[in-house]
Structures are given as C-alpha cells and as structure tokens.
Amino acid sequence: MYVQSVFVKNYRNLKEQKVALKNGLNVFCGLNAQGKTNFLECLVLSSLGKTPKSDKDKDIINWNEQSATIKTEVVTKTTKSQIEIKLSKGEKKRIATNGMPVAKIGELLGWLNVIYFSPAEIDVIREGPDERRRFMDIDLCQTDKNYFYTLARYNKILNQRNNLLKKENNNKNLAEMLSIWDRQLAKEGAKLFLKRLDFIQKISPVANEIHKHLTSGKESLDIVYQSEMKGTTRQEAEDFLVQKLADTFEKQQKLGFTTSGVHRDDIKFAIDGIDIRKFGSQGQQRTAALSLKLAEVKLLHDTVGEYPVLLLDDVFSEIDETRRKQLLKYTKNIQTIIATPEFDQSLANGISYNLFNVKNGVISDLKSHQQ
Numbered sequence: 001m002y003v004q005s006v007f008v009k010n011y012r013n014l015k016e017q018k019v020a021l022k023n024g025l026n027v028f029c030g031l032n033a034q035g036k037t038n039f040l041e042c043l044v045l046s047s048l049g050k051t052p053k054s055d056k057d058k059d060i061i062n063w064n065e066q067s068a069t070i071k072t073e074v075v076t077k078t079t080k081s082q083i084e085i086k087l088s089k090g091e092k093k094r095i096a097t098n099g100m101p102v103a104k105i106g107e108l109l110g111w112l113n114v115i116y117f118s119p120a121e122i123d124v125i126r127e128g129p130d131e132r133r134r135f136m137d138i139d140l141c142q143t144d145k146n147y148f149y150t151l152a153r154y155n156k157i158l159n160q161r162n163n164l165l166k167k168e169n170n171n172k173n174l175a176e177m178l179s180i181w182d183r184q185l186a187k188e189g190a191k192l193f194l195k196r197l198d199f200i201q202k203i204s205p206v207a208n209e210i211h212k213h214l215t216s217g218k219e220s221l222d223i224v225y226q227s228e229m230k231g232t233t234r235q236e237a238e239d240f241l242v243q244k245l246a247d248t249f250e251k252q253q254k255l256g257f258t259t260s261g262v263h264r265d266d267i268k269f270a271i272d273g274i275d276i277r278k279f280g281s282q283g284q285q286r287t288a289a290l291s292l293k294l295a296e297v298k299l300l301h302d303t304v305g306e307y308p309v310l311l312l313d314d315v316f317s318e319i320d321e322t323r324r325k326q327l328l329k330y331t332k333n334i335q336t337i338i339a340t341p342e343f344d345q346s347l348a349n350g351i352s353y354n355l356f357n358v359k360n361g362v363i364s365d366l367k368s369h370q371q
Helices: 036-048 119-126 129-143 145-167 174-214 234-247 249-255 282-304 321-330
Strands: 002-009 017-020 025-029 067-075 080-088 094-097 114-117 221-226 266-271 309-313 336-340 353-359 362-369
Touching: 002 036, 017 362, 025 036, 036 067, 036 080, 036 114, 036 129, 036 309, 036 336, 114 282, 119 129, 119 282, 129 145, 129 174, 129 266, 129 282, 145 174, 145 249, 174 221, 174 234, 174 249, 174 282, 174 321, 221 282, 234 249, 266 282, 282 309, 282 321
Parallel strands: 025 336, 025 353, 114 309, 309 336
Antiparallel strands: 002 017, 002 067, 067 080, 080 094, 221 266, 353 362
16 A cells, blocks of 8 residues: 555645655655645545544644645555545535545545654653553554444443433432443443454564564563453453443442543553563653554554555654664565655665655655665
8 A cells, every 4th residue: 555646735834736655765854844744644634534633623724724635646456546635614524535425534444544653652652541542543443444433332332421420420320320331331342352452462572573673682572451351252351341340330439430441441561571661761662662653564464465654753863873774674665754854865775765855835856766
C-alpha cells in the first residue's frame, strides 16, 4: 500500500496544490511552522478520519477560509482508490471513498493504513494508561472493523452505566438497575480483552527484535499487557467481569463510576527487566516508542497483507546517527514519509528518495535521488 498523490487545499497553512509521492522514501525539509507536519496530518486524517491530536474541524481549516479539502490517491496490490475529505466551518466533515459518501468512521478504516510517529509518541510510554489503551485501539481498529464497533458499543454502555452511578447513587434499587448493563458491558469487554491480549502477545517479540536492531543488540524490550480481566475464552472473560462488577458494587457506588473493565487496562514496557516508564532515560523511552511503531508496521503487514504508510515527524532530532541509518535501512521497502528540518543525504546509504522543500505552506519537489 502506498500514497500516489495528495491534493490539499486550505488545510491549516497549506496552499492549494497536488503532491506526487514515490513508493519509497519521501523527505520533506523546511524550517519549523512551514507546513511539514500539516502534510503528514492530512494523511492521518485520510486514514482515521481525525488528526493525531483529534483537533476540532474548525481549527484545522485555514483561518482566512471557510472550507478545506484533501484528496488522497491510494494504491494497493490490487486496487487504486481515492479518499476525499471536505471540511467546512459550522458543518460536519464529509468523507467519501471513490466518490461514495462514508456514513460512519468505521467505513473509512482500512482504505489507507498509516503508522504515525512524532516526538509526542513518547507519551505512549511515559504518560498515563489512556495513552497506551489509545495505542492498542488505533492499531486494532485499522485491521479489524469489528473491534472498532465493539469498542464503540463498550464505551456507550460504560457511559450509560456511569450515568446511573452518578444520578441514581442513592436509589435503593441501584444494584438491580446496574445489573441490566453489567452483562452487556462484560460481553463487549470480553471481546476487547481477548483481542488486546492477542495483539500484545504478537507485537512484543517483534518490537523486541527491532529494538535490538536499533540498539545494536545492547537492549531487550518486553511489552506486557496488564488487565484485571481473566479468562482464556470469551465466556470465561465475560463471566469474570460480571462477577467483578457485582463484588465491587459498594466501591463503585461510593466513587460514582465503574471501577472494573477494559477501560482500566494498561501496558508495561521494560528494558532488560526495568520498567522504563518509571526508571528509563528519555533516550530509552524514545527508542522503545520507535521500536513499537516499527513493530506496528510489521504486524499490520502480517495481518492485512499490505505494508502501511510510515509517517515520521521530526524523528531524526531525537536519535543518534547510527540509529538514524538503521531506521532508514529497516524502512527500505516501505513507503516512508519523513518531515525534518534538514536531511543528511549520507543517511540514505544506497536508498533512493524524493526530496521536497516546504516553505510558507508551499511544497516544492526538489529532485529524485537514485542510488
């Protein structure tokens, strides 16, 4: 899978233009605030229906304009398709694939798979559990639409259950009222639990191999799924959560929210047995986060049979030269789009690439470098 071209108009500071990309390495250079990151965001938006930071639509349209448009042409082994996104201030965004309107975000997922890495991605390791759950959910939603819809149902049921805990806190029939939702929550939660468990068990050894490659064999990375849920089958996991919710009713009544379920899950990252969220250096955390992203690329390929598009935003400023070269070598056969202030051509080391300059929202194709 690769992006053949992107037409963009009025997305943040980007001027109206069409950018042709190669199926390989594409490097976008320029000073800060010129539009490099905005271009990568266009691809994330085309893939997931939202930006990396889930910005409001009105905030990503050029200040002086009322609307913005992105048209992304995607090529796979068997098809060529177009994703079109239209944003208008005061209106709901409109998305279409091959000219057909997309009614729900779930219908967009899978048309373009991307893996996005920026300096902020270190948050998956050093910030709270919600960042790590978000990481799992984004990956699983791209490869499994059933997961997306299951997650949506789980969150809807969870919100309804929490509303009951808040509004009917003193109701003597609260336990009975909650039990109506408990089985439904457990049914969807069991599906999510088993999918997440399988995902982490698959991605951990892949991330470890990549981490060893990036650190020249000096470190080992282990990723562990942490959930209070138990069970090897859907029924076992479902029954466990139903019982857990019943056993902790008084605690939930006192706190006013649901204290058990997959919405409390977490992931532990350890290098050579040491929890790097608590004790790792920033360099270790960043390299582990990058290893995780590259492992996502491999796992997506193994799952859907196509490599996703890899988006790297200002990644070179955070790693040393040796790891930069190892990174580019690893991504040689994947469409990779890099945004960076400057690019040392010696890093390519035999890899062909297209070089672009970004200035004041205008993207210029400088030249193609054949190695």
